[in-house]
Amino acid sequence: MSGGSADGVIERSALEPTALRAALAAREPTAAAEGEIRVVRAPGRVNLIGEHTDYNLGLVLPAAIDLEVRMAIVPTGGDRRVKIELLDSGERDGFDLDAIPAAADRWIDYPAGVAWSMSEAGLAVRGFRAVLGSTLPMASGLSSSAAMELASAWALLDPPELEAHGIDAMGLAQLCQRAENVHVGVNSGLMDQFASSLGRAGSAMLLDCRSLASREVRLPLDDHALVVCDSGSPRRLGSSEYNARRAQCERAVAVIAREDPRVRSLRDVDLATLEGFADRLDAETRRRCEHVIRENDRVLAAVDHLEVGDVEAVAQLFAESHASLRDLYEVSSDELDALVEIATSIPGTAARMTGAGFGGCTVNLVPRAELDRFADAIVREYRARTGLEARVLVVAAADGAGLMG
Ligand code: ADP
Ligand code: MG
Numbered sequence: 001m002s003g004g005s006a007d008g009v010i011e012r013s014a015l016e017p018t019a020l021r022a023a024l025a026a027r028e029p030t031a032a033a034e035g036e037i038r039v040v041r042a043p044g045r046v047n048l049i050g051e052h053t054d055y056n057l058g059l060v061l062p063a064a065i066d067l068e069v070r071m072a073i074v075p076t077g078g079d080r081r082v083k084i085e086l087l088d089s090g091e092r093d094g095f096d097l098d099a100i101p102a103a104a105d106r107w108i109d110y111p112a113g114v115a116w117s118m119s120e121a122g123l124a125v126r127g128f129r130a131v132l133g134s135t136l137p138m139a140s141g142l143s144s145s146a147a148m149e150l151a152s153a154w155a156l157l158d159p160p161e162l163e164a165h166g167i168d169a170m171g172l173a174q175l176c177q178r179a180e181n182v183h184v185g186v187n188s189g190l191m192d193q194f195a196s197s198l199g200r201a202g203s204a205m206l207l208d209c210r211s212l213a214s215r216e217v218r219l220p221l222d223d224h225a226l227v228v229c230d231s232g233s234p235r236r237l238g239s240s241e242y243n244a245r246r247a248q249c250e251r252a253v254a255v256i257a258r259e260d261p262r263v264r265s266l267r268d269v270d271l272a273t274l275e276g277f278a279d280r281l282d283a284e285t286r287r288r289c290e291h292v293i294r295e296n297d298r299v300l301a302a303v304d305h306l307e308v309g310d311v312e313a314v315a316q317l318f319a320e321s322h323a324s325l326r327d328l329y330e331v332s333s334d335e336l337d338a339l340v341e342i343a344t345s346i347p348g349t350a351a352r353m354t355g356a357g358f359g360g361c362t363v364n365l366v367p368r369a370e371l372d373r374f375a376d377a378i379v380r381e382y383r384a385r386t387g388l389e390a391r392v393l394v395v396a397a398a399d400g401a402g403l404m405g
């Protein structure tokens with residue numbers, strides 16, 4: 001999709017609330033004189049473990065990260081239009097809240113989609129003028145789409161309107177997921193919007209996608225750093241393969257549910273049950289299911305190990321998760337495999353691919369004492385092996401979306 005510079009990212013300093021307010025006031029002097037400028041923010045996310053489990057109603061463990069989308073906004077009273085300018089490219093777009101346009105493969109689809117899902121839920125959305133800046137690289141697998149949605153949600157609604165309808169951070173995440181699924185047309189699970197909405201500084205967030213119960217899991221980041229490595233490789237076949245995996249899981253559930261109607265998702269299936277269907281499910285489908293079932297167990301084990309700071313045990317689980325995504329679910333890539341191999345050559349490092357796969361990023365827990373060696377090895381060896389430039393991003397776990405004042 002379009003969006004100015006290659007990854008939509010601007011300098012961190014340009015995202016300071018005072019700089020954003022000044023940028024909006026300069027462009028919209030009349031609106032700014034009449035209304036109060038607010039700044040909203042929404043972070044990207046990295047998933048520690050629990051991959052391709054969300055749409056199978058399983059467990060995920062993402063953290064919101066300190067790379068984010070921010071907007072300075074000024075509500076426009078009676079004017080029912082939304083107008084946003086991207087600070088990196090100067091590109092402008094907008095829409096009318098009373099005639100929300102269909103998605104057209106553009107960045108404005110995300111705010112428009114959220115306006116649509118909120119209106120449909122009976123919420124009183126408001127027009128606004130805004131400037132938008134981001135430190136979160138787009139389309140790299142760090143969920144810039146969910147960050148765009150959550151920032152839009154906080155811009156479109158007056159907080160009292162949220163309270164009046166009893167909508168909490170999870171409710172906002174669900175409205176944003178619906179925007180992406182139905183309006184934008186990307187059939188993603190709840191993880192991304194959940195993390196961007198409910199993240200907590202210093203923690204990952206455990207989400208049970210069946211019950212929607214969630215809780216904070218403190219990350220042991222005194223001696224280790226949370227590091228994202230961007231493979232810089234295009235996400236080849238991403239969406240068609242993603243949909244194919246979803247369809248395989250759904251077919252398996254349909255076959256199993258014919259015998260046991262209580263089975264609604266792979267969350268309701270254990271390995272012994274899966275084994276019992278060996279004659280009715282093809283080998284590839286059984287491999288996909290085995291990944292999902294075992295991955296849920298790995299999430300719970302990872303939570304236990306993270307809570308006692310046993311990063312060595314976490315590293316083992318990351319290795320098993322990556323191998324399973326590579327060999328059973330078949331969503332890794334040569335580039336992601338290379339990044340994980342290089343990372344795990346640094347002693348004490350946990351590494352795995354993160355996100356949907358077919359390109360995108362890896363997530364790593366790296367001993368702080370080894371950070372320089374890690375970054376150097378990743379950049380040099382990855383370039384030698386693939387001819388591509390990897391990006392090493394040391395991130396902090398951040399709070400979820402909201403108003404900055
Ligand atoms: P991801 O969520 O992994 O970053 P997606 O393909 O789901 O990747 O979403 C990326 C899309 O979100 C971009 O193509 C663009 O339309 C929109 N987007 C994200 N960040 C920005 C930004 N800073 N400026 C403009 N558009 C953005
Ligand atoms: Mg996305």
